[in-house]
Amino acid sequence: NVLKYYDSPTLFDHWKAGALAGGAQVILSCPSELAKIRMQMYGVGAKTNLRHYQGSLNILLKIYRSEGLVGCYRGIIATASRDVPAFGFYFLCYEASRRELVKKNYPELMTESVAGGIGGVMSWVLTYSIDSIKSRVQADGVGGVCKYSGLMDAWAKSLQKESIFDLNKGMGVATIRAFFVNAFIFPAFVYSRKFLMERKGSAA
């Protein structure tokens, strides 16, 4: 909808639209990322063998019961600080690549999927270290001790001990995943939209 305000949106307009969408979806991404991280940490700090495995909704419900809604939104600023730029660059890089591929007259399916893949990869490359810190904030305190007093503290303490390269550990696999996932997401979106628009057109 942001893009509707522009006759010919620039790449930066795409960044703005993406960033706004990225900010809005934090409402969902923050609690779901929290549940994911708590599931991944399942068993950390436990003194006995854990008997049963819990699903993510279960974990979230537990957090809600013990810490309330605020607890479910632990790391919301950290998540927003990742998702606003991440989705800005996601759509900017997708659009920039798409425009280049359209100029070269590549088939539509290939254009959408390669541009989507590039958007996804670039988004992660540019925000991976922010994601690492976000994960640390959301994982903090599991097993007893809290290491960080907040987002800034997590950055400061992490950068004291590690370089920015250390914060990018795991980026290789993440980008390979991102390429393929987003090479499906964008064409799926574009073709679904086309299909729905055509149906709407023929119904009218």
Ligand SMILES: NC(=[NH2+])NCCC[C@H](N)C(=O)O
């Ligand atoms: N946190 C991000 N980098 N988000 C943008 C990429 C979102 C994309 N669907 C992916 O998971 O690859």
